[in-house]
Amino acid sequence: MLQPRDLKGRRAISYARWSSGAQASGDSLRRQSENAVAFCVEAGMVLDTEIFDNGVSAFKGANLEAGLGKLVDNIKAGIVDTNMVLILENLDRYSRLDPVDALPRFIDLLKTGLTIVTLQDRRVHTEESYRGNLGNLMQSIVHMSLANEESRKKSERTRAEWASRAAKARQGKVKVSKVPFWIDQKTQGLNSRADCPSSDHLAQIGSQISGVSASSWG
Incomplete structure (x- = not known):
């Protein structure tokens, strides 16, 4: 040899x-x-x-x-x-x-x-x-x-991770890392700062943000 x-x-x-x-x-x-x-x-x-x-x-x-x-x-x-x-x-x-x-x-x-x-x-x-x-x-x-x-194994882990993300997105559980001041980081819902005369408007914006977040992972 x-x-x-x-x-x-x-x-x-x-x-x-x-x-x-x-x-x-x-x-x-x-x-x-x-x-x-x-x-x-x-x-x-x-x-x-x-x-x-x-x-x-x-x-x-x-x-x-x-x-x-x-x-x-x-x-x-x-x-x-x-x-x-x-x-x-x-x-x-x-x-x-x-x-x-x-x-x-x-x-x-x-x-x-x-x-x-x-x-x-x-x-x-x-x-x-x-x-x-x-x-x-x-x-x-x-x-x-x-x-x-x-x-x-790496391929299987990657597929499983993306499948999990897709499932969470369909359930509305996907969270974004940066949120507006009126959104709670953990719950992704409105926080106390949103309790003002324009809260209905903020709620609408929060709903739109959550929709964008979910669709971006779909």
């Missing part, structure tokens, strides 16, 4: 992916890019190209249709030299699909002759490294399974 030191002199393509804009403006882009550059320097490689998939999820394979997908197509078409080394932070950058779907695609890519490096565990992946090596195969399956499970 190849080691990082065996890749000296080869050219590399780094692939970075993140699934939200917040990650792009935060640490994800910088971390993945800098780690790829540092690895190439350490291994004596030349970083030829950097590919980014900004705001693209790998849970349902969207990245396989985006920047990564175009790279894979170019490799299979012979446009990109298969002597290139593809650098990933981890296998979950490549895919968060169920291992039943992710593994065949990953192995098919290796069968083109491409070498893939995952920085987190410093593994060098080639077709040969998987043939007759059950331990190596199982290690990748476990990584893929954990990534898929993490994304699945």
Whole structure:
């Protein structure tokens, strides 16, 4: 099985992916890019190209249709030299699909002759490294399974949260964080300040605000 030191002199393509804009403006882009550059320097490689998939999820394979997908197509078409080394932070950058779907695609890519490096565990992946090596195969399956499970749970939590918000909106229980002085923050109803000659008018305004709040979450 190849080691990082065996890749000296080869050219590399780094692939970075993140699934939200917040990650792009935060640490994800910088971390993945800098780690790829540092690895190439350490291994004596030349970083030829950097590919980014900004705001693209790998849970349902969207990245396989985006920047990564175009790279894979170019490799299979012979446009990109298969002597290139593809650098990933981890296998979950490549895919968060169920291992039943992710593994065949990953192995098919290796069968083109491409070498893939995952920085987190410093593994060098080639077709040969998987043939007759059950331990190596199982290690990748476990990584893929954990990534898929993490994304699945996150997706379920998000759906449940939005379903709960929608239900509260239908029941008129959605609260807004900033309210006029005549609305009680906790109850979202009229407070003592609304007890004035124009309270009927204020009540009407309060009802309109509550309606807007509910419709905005519908």
